[in-house]
Amino acid sequence: MRDVAVVGVGITKFGELWKDSFRDIFVEASLKAIENSGVDHIDSMYIGTMSSGLFVGQEHVGAVMADYLGVAPIPATRVESACASGGAAFRSAFFEVASGHSDIVLAGGVEKMTDGADVTEALATAADQEYEVYHGITFPGLYAMIARSYMHDYKTTREQLAAVAVKNHKNGSMNPNAQFRSPITLEQVMKSTMVANPLRLLDCSPVSDGGAAVILASLDVAKKLKRPFIKIKASSQSSDTIALHSRESLTSLKCVSVAAEKVFKQAKLKPKDISFAEVHDCFTIAEVVVTEDLGFFEKGKGGEAAEKGMTAIDGKIPINTSGGLKSKGHPVGATGIAQIIECYEQLTGQSGERQVKKAKYGLAQNMGGSGASCIIHILEAV
Amino acid sequence: MRDVAVVGVGITKFGELWKDSFRDIFVEASLKAIENSGVDHIDSMYIGTMSSGLFVGQEHVGAVMADYLGVAPIPATRVESACASGGAAFRSAFFEVASGHSDIVLAGGVEKMTDGADVTEALATAADQEYEVYHGITFPGLYAMIARSYMHDYKTTREQLAAVAVKNHKNGSMNPNAQFRSPITLEQVMKSTMVANPLRLLDCSPVSDGGAAVILASLDVAKKLKRPFIKIKASSQSSDTIALHSRESLTSLKCVSVAAEKVFKQAKLKPKDISFAEVHDCFTIAEVVVTEDLGFFEKGKGGEAAEKGMTAIDGKIPINTSGGLKSKGHPVGATGIAQIIECYEQLTGQSGERQVKKAKYGLAQNMGGSGASCIIHILEAV
Numbered sequence A, B: 001m002r003d004v005a006v007v008g009v010g011i012t013k014f015g016e017l018w019k020d021s022f023r024d025i026f027v028e029a030s031l032k033a034i035e036n037s038g039v040d041h042i043d044s045m046y047i048g049t050m051s052s053g054l055f056v057g058q059e060h061v062g063a064v065m066a067d068y069l070g071v072a073p074i075p076a077t078r079v080e081s082a083c084a085s086g087g088a089a090f091r092s093a094f095f096e097v098a099s100g101h102s103d104i105v106l107a108g109g110v111e112k113m114t115d116g117a118d119v120t121e122a123l124a125t126a127a128d129q130e131y132e133v134y135h136g137i138t139f140p141g142l143y144a145m146i147a148r149s150y151m152h153d154y155k156t157t158r159e160q161l162a163a164v165a166v167k168n169h170k171n172g173s174m175n176p177n178a179q180f181r182s183p184i185t186l187e188q189v190m191k192s193t194m195v196a197n198p199l200r201l202l203d204c205s206p207v208s209d210g211g212a213a214v215i216l217a218s219l220d221v222a223k224k225l226k227r228p229f230i231k232i233k234a235s236s237q238s239s240d241t242i243a244l245h246s247r248e249s250l251t252s253l254k255c256v257s258v259a260a261e262k263v264f265k266q267a268k269l270k271p272k273d274i275s276f277a278e279v280h281d282c283f284t285i286a287e288v289v290v291t292e293d294l295g296f297f298e299k300g301k302g303g304e305a306a307e308k309g310m311t312a313i314d315g316k317i318p319i320n321t322s323g324g325l326k327s328k329g330h331p332v333g334a335t336g337i338a339q340i341i342e343c344y345e346q347l348t349g350q351s352g353e354r355q356v357k358k359a360k361y362g363l364a365q366n367m368g369g370s371g372a373s374c375i376i377h378i379l380e381a382v
Helices: A022-037 A052-056 A061-069 A085-098 A119-124 A139-154 A158-172 A186-191 A219-225 A254-267 A284-293 A302-307 A324-328 A332-347 B022-037 B052-056 B061-069 B085-098 B119-124 B139-154 B158-172 B186-191 B219-225 B254-267 B284-293 B302-307 B324-328 B332-347
Strands: A004-011 A044-048 A076-080 A104-111 A194-196 A210-218 A230-239 A276-278 A361-368 A373-381 B004-011 B044-048 B076-080 B104-111 B194-196 B210-218 B230-239 B276-278 B361-368 B373-381
Touching (some): A004 A085, A004 A332, A022 A061, A022 A104, A022 A210, A044 A061, A044 A085, A044 A332, A052 A119, A052 B052, A061 A076, A061 B230, A076 B085, A085 A104, A085 A210, A085 A361, A085 A373, A085 B076, A085 B085, A104 A332, A139 A194, A139 A284, A158 A186, A158 A284, A158 A302, A158 A324, A210 A219, A210 A332, A230 A254, A230 B061, A254 A284, A254 A361, A254 A373, A276 A332, A284 A302, A284 A324, A332 A361, A332 A373, B004 B022, B004 B219, B004 B332, B022 B052, B022 B061, B022 B104, B022 B210, B044 B061, B044 B085, B061 B076, B061 B104, B076 B085, B085 B104, B085 B210, B085 B230, B085 B332, B085 B361, B085 B373, B104 B332, B119 B139, B139 B284, B158 B284, B158 B324, B210 B219, B210 B332, B230 B254, B230 B332, B254 B284, B254 B361, B276 B332, B284 B302, B284 B324, B332 B361, B332 B373
Parallel strands (some): A044 A076, A276 A361, B044 B076, B044 B104, B276 B361
Antiparallel strands (some): A076 B076, A230 A373, B004 B210, B004 B230, B104 B210, B230 B373, B361 B373
16 A cells, blocks of 8 residues: 555535535535645545435435536545544545555545434434334434443543533634634533433534545655645544444443554554544543543543543643534534544644644544444644 | 455345345345355445435445444445445445455445335435426436437437347346346337336336445455456546536436546457446436447447347347346446446356356446446456
């Protein structure tokens, strides 16, 4: 396999983008990425989208986007892995460049969730339709069960979960593209509307529209562009049972620990070598569990770590410097690519007041469903 | 890029599979492919599915299928390119093995279309939602416009279109997995119910359930298995405008001619070197146009070629020896993989009474929408 670089990025504002259509959003992010990288063409592209059929009545997303971006007749393919669709699109683009088949590939992600579809029902298609959704459960309920089980086993407090949301909103307040740029207090989280006990409104990532795109290229191309670039150090992916009730444990996400073991082995690195990480905080409890399963903290210590500021931008291991899904927003197909963009900006020193000092290795962890799939990339500054 | 082989195949019967669920169908095909190849594990898998969200309320298809196939925690990703989703999954698997990241990858395709969804509406999401579908057109109408324009320009007769259906039903009658195993006459096609003038019921591929899977492996692995295998000689993909009204021509599919030029160049072969081809005959007119745009016949001569038997199993260039989408059935996500399976069986001499003599190179052409995407593979006997 040959080395692959990320040579440019583009992202839209995340939020309720009433004036922009599904295709508008993707095109805006992609044009920015192409301009940012300085490439004069792309050989092909992959687009992560979770459920455009249900959200906006449009499948065949690759062809639609190639057409509206004005790059037809290049190959364009949609990749889906629920909320990890963006990560999956990035991984597919990585393989195409690594194989030598193509030199310059765009990996994007997009979702338009606010156009009238039943969002909770559409998102529920990421769970087991036959054994979970049919019986009425949706994602806040699934993650609430994880949270209750976790709080029981590890004596983690409600305040510790809330600390994750407070930290991510603080980070998001410094991110110009974030959906929510308002810092929040612990008290606000604790008093927000109950969604699924113990998870409250401010424990949950929002419904968002948004698009994100990055340009991958061979190292030869990257060097010729004479612009900032980073290297893809390792890529891993893992699956687990689609239904929560089939798992050995509710308090550990096996898809994360398995993918983490593989990605660190491939990169020849350990969790302590990572400078910062973007992780899949669809709910506050998810960030707590994931940071443990990635090996940043001992099992049961993730909540305490957030509370003590160990995951803040100036902490031991900064987590979700972008604001995470919680504050930046979670247009599901775009999330995995937005994580890569935060890594790119951090590793090329372009994060402004969110900048992590001496950032060498960034990790992006993107997850689907209640943890039935996980995709991890380690990115390296050059 | 390293060489990649197809080392085993598995397919379900295509048709109205009332007793089998979406996941059952995929698992059946995949278990057959794994057994057929003799591999003791798979490193990862890709699944082509067009619109499982609309058809059966299930996205996150990769994770669902890895779980039910019993292969979690391996990576599993769903790939979508409308009716070319199977071809796209095969291409993704090809890149992963070619890159050296994995040695053994399963590429499958599946669709469950008969479970109560509005099939015509779901299929229409492969067209332009904003500028075509919104105004009420569906796929029979789009292909009928292509047919009318083509018949006007090239004086092709209704009988010539019908000859395609007659030939494909004859081939399908010899395929034990085909949905329709009944030979039909020219008169039956000509008198069948009008669907969208000039296309009649027997010009149209059916609504089908079905699954198909193949195992790709590095050449080293393929040789060690000591079972029949074939080589992937070349892979290409192309896109075009999503809407028919934006095209320069209605009578030629640019996505096919562009992808064909690339694939022949990559393979260092010409159309005359191909022993047989599986092409995307979603409607009879599609087979006529595609066989021309692939370079097998001069423009305007595809209908005459079918009428004269040049595309029959013993003809100049056998087309759709499997029965094609028309007779074998068209569970959309599975179709591209089923084409590869026909190539595998022909090139390893396992096609029984459908066997093409001295088959050396097989071509599989899979298409999405009204030709907004096209994926072509050339397979080689070893």
